[in-house]
Amino acid sequence: MSGSEVISRLKRDYIYNLMLKGEREDGRQFNELRDIALETGIIDKAEGSAMVQYGDTQVMVGVKMQVGTPFPDSPTEGVIITNMELNPIASPDFEAGPPREKAIEMARIVDRGIRESGAIDINKLCITEGEEVWMVFIDVHVLNNSGNILDAASLGAIAALMTTTVPSEREGKGEDYPMPVREMPVGISLVKIGDEMVLDPTYGEESVCETRITISSNQDGSICSMQKSGSGSLTPAQVVKASKIAKEKGEIIREKYLLEI
């Protein structure tokens, strides 16, 4: 899919044949995550920030906030805007310039995870009804794409939000307060190989598996967003299987990394 031009045919065949045998290039099981590292509060200038590593993949997320006007149909609600930069330092196949469809799609998947889970109580981001609300900008910066930047971005986004302080004093709007976070959605991506679903794909695995599904789940095990991406298809049974893995692994990640914050 993404790096087809960058990875040699030989390597692609190698990874593909390995996966058909049920093995992976880095020796993991199909349902095994890479080592994850999460660090928050790394950028002082940002209202909230996080750095996530999934194996060699590195993604940085910064949250900035500004006072803005609410949308006319939701006068008491703060505004969330998620953007994703596929920075050219992160991969030979990323180019400089405004986000293209791939980056837009991923930003919207991260955004839906946060938004649909109700992770942020947006009514608590209202300053004056109908006039002033807080606008939350979640900016995802991919620093090294070694596969599955989407899950790293999802984890980084919620972690950064959980460490965000609303900068009321700076803007002369009263006292600072912590971001009203009430849910911790975790996004989990799997790619399809044959009938199998493979968790946390590497860059090489992403380039040979054309179908990805990303599922975000909440603390109660419910699903808040899903997206199939890529040129292949999935059976309903595969979707259900993926949702179960996403729920199970989501819980593990939430407990190990997010509840610590």
Added chain:
Amino acid sequence: MSDKPERFIDDEGLRLDGRRVDEIRPMKVEMGVLSRADGSCYLEWGNNKVLAAVYGPRELHPRRMQKPNEVLVRYKYNMASFSVEDRIRPGPSRRSTEISKVSGEAFEPVVMTQYYPGAVIDVFAEVLQADAGTRTAAINAATLALADAGIPMKGLVSACAVGKVDGQLVLDLNKPEDNYGQADLPVAMTQDGEITLLQMDGHLTPEELEEGLEMVKKGCQQILEIQREALVSRYGNEDEEGEEAEEESPEEVPEPEEEEDEERDNSFDNEESEAENSDENDVTEEDEGEEDERQ
């Protein structure tokens, strides 16, 4: 836009527009409505009005985008600025860019891309009036436009959404259900039940997901029937369907001895196209009436 209704489903199990939970909105389709396009389809689904056109296979520029071994399927979903209550700014938005991407991918498993290497098939889906479920409506129209253009496909793609209101799963969300419902799960499927598009937002339990996928499969099957009928009524009986569908761009070359349908494509016949227009007007009035009733 109306305010949030107190209840979406009444004691008799009927929804705000009188449908049962597993019932789709009425759908009307007409193929071959645009004379310049290689294939086209106009589709109405509830109050949605969608027009899809296919151009190609044709040469792809810029050349670096060409795929050496297969044809590129390019899908553009666009909403007319007047299609919704508050005018939307013309041109691509982040939403439409994403929908275009995933909708195009919904066709990749069925279009036989090994033909026409290096070329492009452009699919344009234009939402003229939006009333919940436009991406699925656009996909349903686009499938038929592709068939109308004679693009070789392994089968048709049918799309439908399932959602949740009042804690209950419902098929094919209408506007209030879409705006205030608890979940929305649009799905596109091949006729073999393979999922080629899947998005979801809201709140679903794992059990609801399984049930919802079952339900949406039935919805897609109903739509597939409507699409089949449209194909058959345009291209003769079912036996001939395959043959006709594989024929390349029947609209391009006016072949004199072909069947009656061909004439209509070329729109040389004024009477015929006028008749078509007035048909469409009738439909418009009817639909607006429906909307008034509901609101």
